[in-house]
Amino acid sequence: MTAPAKTEERAITEEGDFLQIKSVDHVHFYVGNAKHAMYYWWKGFGFTPVAYSGLETGNRKSASYVLQAGNARFVVSAAYAPSSEIAAHHMVHGDGVKVIALEVDDVEKSWKETTSRGGKSAWTPREEKDADGIYRTSAIHTYGETLHVFVDRSDYKGVFAPTYRPIKNKVADSTGLAAVDHIVGNVQLGKMNEWVNFYHQVMGFRLLRHFDDKDISTEYSALMSKVVQNGNGRVKFPINEPAEGKRKSQIEEYLDYYLTPGAQHVALITKDIIGAVKKLRDNGIEFLRVPDTYYEVLPERIGKIAQDYKTIQELGILVDRDDEGYLLQIFTRPIQDRPTMFIEIIERHGSQSFGKGNFKALFESIELEQERRGNL
Ligand code: FE2
Numbered sequence: 001m002t003a004p005a006k007t008e009e010r011a012i013t014e015e016g017d018f019l020q021i022k023s024v025d026h027v028h029f030y031v032g033n034a035k036h037a038m039y040y041w042w043k044g045f046g047f048t049p050v051a052y053s054g055l056e057t058g059n060r061k062s063a064s065y066v067l068q069a070g071n072a073r074f075v076v077s078a079a080y081a082p083s084s085e086i087a088a089h090h091m092v093h094g095d096g097v098k099v100i101a102l103e104v105d106d107v108e109k110s111w112k113e114t115t116s117r118g119g120k121s122a123w124t125p126r127e128e129k130d131a132d133g134i135y136r137t138s139a140i141h142t143y144g145e146t147l148h149v150f151v152d153r154s155d156y157k158g159v160f161a162p163t164y165r166p167i168k169n170k171v172a173d174s175t176g177l178a179a180v181d182h183i184v185g186n187v188q189l190g191k192m193n194e195w196v197n198f199y200h201q202v203m204g205f206r207l208l209r210h211f212d213d214k215d216i217s218t219e220y221s222a223l224m225s226k227v228v229q230n231g232n233g234r235v236k237f238p239i240n241e242p243a244e245g246k247r248k249s250q251i252e253e254y255l256d257y258y259l260t261p262g263a264q265h266v267a268l269i270t271k272d273i274i275g276a277v278k279k280l281r282d283n284g285i286e287f288l289r290v291p292d293t294y295y296e297v298l299p300e301r302i303g304k305i306a307q308d309y310k311t312i313q314e315l316g317i318l319v320d321r322d323d324e325g326y327l328l329q330i331f332t333r334p335i336q337d338r339p340t341m342f343i344e345i346i347e348r349h350g351s352q353s354f355g356k357g358n359f360k361a362l363f364e365s366i367e368l369e370q371e372r373r374g375n376l
Contacts (some may be wrong), residue, residue, distance in 0.1 A: 012196070015206035017231030018113045021102045024180045024235055025151040026066070026073040027266055028099035030089045031336075034078035037095070038065035040335075041074055044283045045343075046175035051164040055080070059163045062086050066160045070178035072268055075099075075160075089145060095336035097263035100142070100183055101149040102235065110150040111138035119202040122147045132158030140202075143185050143195055143239075144261035148203075175279040181269040181346050182227075182236035182354065186254045187261040192224055192241035199228040199237060208236070222363075223251045227354065238354060240264060250366050253375045257338040265331070267344035273328045274307060276345055277315045286333045288369070289316045290361045301357070302326060306349070320357040325350015331362065339373060 010016050031037040041047040047067035054063040061084055064077040077098075079087035089098060104110045108125040115121050122139035129135075136152040159166045187195050199205040205228035222243035229236045242249035254264055270276045277287070295313040302319045305326055312319060317330050328347045335341055346355075370376045 012200050012207045015229070015231045016204040018204045019102075019104060019110050019150075019230070021104055021230045021235055022232070023071070023103050024183070025101040025103040025149075025153075026075050026099075027097055027180065027183065027263075028075040028077065028101065028149075029095060030086045030093075030098045031076050031078050031095040032090055034063040034065055034076045037076035037078070038067065041067045041076070042170060042172055044280070044285050045069065046172050046177065046279065046283070047072075047074060048172040048174075049167045049170040051160040052167050053161075053164040057163050057165050064164070065167075066164060069172075069174070069268070072177055072180050093145070093258050093260070093262065094338040094340065096258060096341055097146060097183075097266070099139075099147045099149050100263065101137075101151050104150045104152060105154065107136045107138040107150045107152045111140070113204075114140050114202050117202045119198075122149075128162040130158065130162040132156060132162075135161045142198070143187050143191075144258070146185070146262055173279070175283070176270045176272050176276045177268045177345070178271065179269050181267040181344075181348075182238060183266050184225075184238045184240060184264045185261060186240050186251050186258075186264040188255060189242050189244075189252075191261070192226055192239050195239045196226050196228055199239075203230070205230050205235075205237070223249055225354075233352075247367070247376050248370065250363070250370065253370055253373075254340050256375070258340045263341060265342045265344050267329075267346050269346050269348065271347065273317055273330065273345055273347035274311055274315060277317060277330055280345070281315070287316055288331045288333060288362065288365050290318065290358075290365045294318070294361045318355060318358040318361070320351065320353070320355040322351050322353045322356075324352055327351040327353070327355060329355050329358065333369070339370075339375065 038049055042049050047069040050068050051066035053059045062077045067074045111125050119140040122141050125138040127134050127136050133156040135156040137149050139147050139149040142148050208227040208229045222245045223240050224243050225238050225240045227238040240251050242251035299309055302321050317328050319328050326349050330345050332343045
């Protein structure tokens, strides 16, 4: 990324909503085996497979599946040939997020607004057409090899995009996941502010709140995090960088295995985290576990909540409170072999923050796992 050409006048805590992003359109994972990944999201997380693109649909490059849980839409793609850019990406990074797609009204305007402010183009505005209409996109680079694709579906009536055909014979047992709440990016030491500025200046986001390394550290390792948010508040991107510590930060471990900055976790929101976590556990999804001592002081720290503390503890769910309310959250273990990407499940009751109060307990739990991997 080059430095933004123009500096906006507005304060970093103010948005300049020139992109008018509606929401996260989809998250696109490049994986080693799309058929297996589809099965994992379907049977593990309760996403419904809704569309397929591959050799049978005239796509000679990749096998791709689209899966939906509420408004959360994931796409998984794998390459047919070693010369494919998907294969190249997979060889370097393993499974991971390639695209965070954003729904907009005007992909040309979005491309112009961002690239004129210093965003690096990935592709110029393009139209793909089939019998279902016109699917419009444009794209820019963000951290690492990750892209933001702008999507305009207003003239497209198909199931996802050209070359994709509906999947009708796969029914999912829903786990109650409703939408993408936030997507976190991990960047290198000293780069967090650069990327916060990128989202502010190039994309018109505003800085929401931030932690410093005193908040988010154990004795040995730490991270720093700032959150940027778009105009309507539906797109929230926390940005993490490692902080100096006696031991290896979890962010550094991620960077060592992903090899570049990239998406660390996608948080999926639900109205019933207890029901969701019960089902996800039954499906074999593995979660991080904080020490039981976490629960000893929890009712005192959080106060009254609608959920039963005993159930919360049994399931390993975390709770945090801020001025506006409280939230419940839980984090999976890495969802691929490399200790890189993971998933968060979150339920919000007024609170719009990210669980700052849980970071210390979580860090201790993550460090235990890092130790087991020989990466501390
Ligand atoms: Fe999160």
